[in-house]
Amino acid sequence: MALSEFDLIQRFFAPFASTPAVVTGIGDDCAVLSISPDHQLCTSIDTMVEAVHFPKDAPPHGLAWRCLAAAASDLAACGARPLGFCLALTLEKADEVWLEAFASGLSEAAEFFQMPLLGGDTTRGGLALSVQVMGEVASGAALLRSTAKPGDQVWVTGSLGDARAALDYLASPPELNDFYDRYYYPKPPLRFAQTLVGLASAAIDISDGLLADLGHILEASGVGADIAAADLPLSSALMQGYSRQEAAAYALTGGDDYQLCFTAPRAHSSKLQVLADDQHIQLTCIGAITEQRGIRCTDSAGQPIEHDTPGYRHFS
Amino acid sequence: MALSEFDLIQRFFAPFASTPAVVTGIGDDCAVLSISPDHQLCTSIDTMVEAVHFPKDAPPHGLAWRCLAAAASDLAACGARPLGFCLALTLEKADEVWLEAFASGLSEAAEFFQMPLLGGDTTRGGLALSVQVMGEVASGAALLRSTAKPGDQVWVTGSLGDARAALDYLASPPELNDFYDRYYYPKPPLRFAQTLVGLASAAIDISDGLLADLGHILEASGVGADIAAADLPLSSALMQGYSRQEAAAYALTGGDDYQLCFTAPRAHSSKLQVLADDQHIQLTCIGAITEQRGIRCTDSAGQPIEHDTPGYRHFS
Numbered sequence: 179m180a181l182s183e184f185d186l187i188q189r190f191f192a193p194f195a196s197t198p199a200v201v202t203g204i205g206d207d208c209a210v211l212s213i214s215p216d217h218q219l220c221t222s223i224d225t226m227v228e229a230v231h232f233p234k235d236a237p238p239h240g241l242a243w244r245c246l247a248a249a250a251s252d253l254a255a256c257g258a259r260p261l262g263f264c265l266a267l268t269l270e271k272a273d274e275v276w277l278e279a280f281a282s283g284l285s286e287a288a289e290f291f292q293m294p295l296l297g298g299d300t301t302r303g304g305l306a307l308s309v310q311v312m313g314e315v316a317s318g319a320a321l322l323r324s325t326a327k328p329g330d331q332v333w334v335t336g337s338l339g340d341a342r343a344a345l346d347y348l349a350s351p352p353e354l355n356d357f358y359d360r361y362y363y364p365k366p367p368l369r370f371a372q373t374l375v376g377l378a379s380a381a382i383d384i385s386d387g388l389l390a391d392l393g394h395i396l397e398a399s400g401v402g403a404d405i406a407a408a409d410l411p412l413s414s415a416l417m418q419g420y421s422r423q424e425a426a427a428y429a430l431t432g433g434d435d436y437q438l439c440f441t442a443p444r445a446h447s448s449k450l451q452v453l454a455d456d457q458h459i460q461l462t463c464i465g466a467i468t469e470q471r472g473i474r475c476t477d478s479a480g481q482p483i484e485h486d487t488p489g490y491r492h493f494s
Numbered sequence: 495m496a497l498s499e500f501d502l503i504q505r506f507f508a509p510f511a512s513t514p515a516v517v518t519g520i521g522d523d524c525a526v527l528s529i530s531p532d533h534q535l536c537t538s539i540d541t542m543v544e545a546v547h548f549p550k551d552a553p554p555h556g557l558a559w560r561c562l563a564a565a566a567s568d569l570a571a572c573g574a575r576p577l578g579f580c581l582a583l584t585l586e587k588a589d590e591v592w593l594e595a596f597a598s599g600l601s602e603a604a605e606f607f608q609m610p611l612l613g614g615d616t617t618r619g620g621l622a623l624s625v626q627v628m629g630e631v632a633s634g635a636a637l638l639r640s641t642a643k644p645g646d647q648v649w650v651t652g653s654l655g656d657a658r659a660a661l662d663y664l665a666s667p668p669e670l671n672d673f674y675d676r677y678y679y680p681k682p683p684l685r686f687a688q689t690l691v692g693l694a695s696a697a698i699d700i701s702d703g704l705l706a707d708l709g710h711i712l713e714a715s716g717v718g719a720d721i722a723a724a725d726l727p728l729s730s731a732l733m734q735g736y737s738r739q740e741a742a743a744y745a746l747t748g749g750d751d752y753q754l755c756f757t758a759p760r761a762h763s764s765k766l767q768v769l770a771d772d773q774h775i776q777l778t779c780i781g782a783i784t785e786q787r788g789i790r791c792t793d794s795a796g797q798p799i800e801h802d803t804p805g806y807r808h809f810s
Contacts, residue, residue: 222613298539
């Protein structure tokens, strides 16, 4: 038996996930819910469990930031304005030093992403955090996965692969890990994402790896993509620490980047660049949507790159 | 060090729990959030961890119902109309038989409470469930804890103490446990709660035990209460299985009932009874709000009953 998380959800939970108020239910970054004639609510939940999603004895300040950022990233993927979040925190014990650092990291992230803590629950058990986020969009404006069109360009924000590189150094002290901040302090571009409404045709956040996440857009939209590996945005730290091939592999399949991948009609290209420049967001076009299904990824010589890593799978 | 859950939240998390859109933040059953001029969003999250909040090897169907009912109960306490819920499910392994039964219980509860599953996350780890619920109220209509007034009557729905009695028999087969359904299949009165808007002055759901939960209303409202133990609604099963004194103790401090406790001006008494009768809700007046702080609980002879059980505390 090897149920993927996707199969598990589709088979057991999707059947009762709809009422007339649910505009988009299970299967996109956030559920979208009508609550007034002109606004819709976007909501999503993410759980992180010790020793599964983060290492044992992770620093509480960074852990708190990362957990809120990962959940906020789903709001970015919908172009939603953050309203707030709920936290379910399960702890072995109420260690005040740990809690002080955790609350401080959470508070800084809440301030950074402009989303207040709305409520929560603290329980005793193995360390685990569930963060549920809420945001709002104008009715019909939410960026979805299912609306990419052949000919659209494929864009990504930030640089990719650094969070994966951080895993190679997590046993080292933070000051010896060039990628530490990219793992514990991701900064999904929430404000930039809101300005993509009306410009982007589809969007997703990069949590499981570019190929896996772009794959979700392609599948939901019934299209394919050509990706130029030479155009992947790689940080100088990644290029210095790894071979070109390793760096590209981390960028394509690494996960945990919490940047945006979106598609947009070619006509919006220069407008997108201006918006990104204004907000100091690194924005890179890495390819184009095709009618032909599947992802074709080529190197700088135009040779196909093998990619068989399917991204993170929880139950397979 | 013995931090109560309340202290932990107030000290570490309350400081960053507010923006202008947050009408009521941490400290009531749900947070209330303005999202359009005429409606407000009510939201709350509850976590249940195996061997802490429910026994090891709990039946998955009942576990799913109980978990959703417990979270829905917070919406009842606010008089909110349910919109939907998110589920974060952490599992040791993807056991299909277990999941089938769990999804079936969750689906039946979602249908019963009229709230669709909006999204979720499945992760690997020790069995734990976080359910986050959303509901809506007309602006300003949410039932809060802080607005009980001296002279108001204190009401409870359903009968109390049965869920506590169920714990005495959880090792027995379900058919030998008269209280099994009251533990695994609580039915918070969501529809009745919505009709209390405009009639009740304050409300809370009974999750930690009547005295503990009523205590939250009294503290938030700056008042006290006289409670007549002889008027407590006790099921015939509870009265047959336990002494009068034991039954009253379970009703006062047992917890897990997921019924409503609310206060209302005396002038609404008969209207409340009519509403409850129409909806086949058992409704009982058990006392009155006083200016004098604290809870005074008396038996049928008017003698004070000792009560020092503070309800469920997670970290003390």
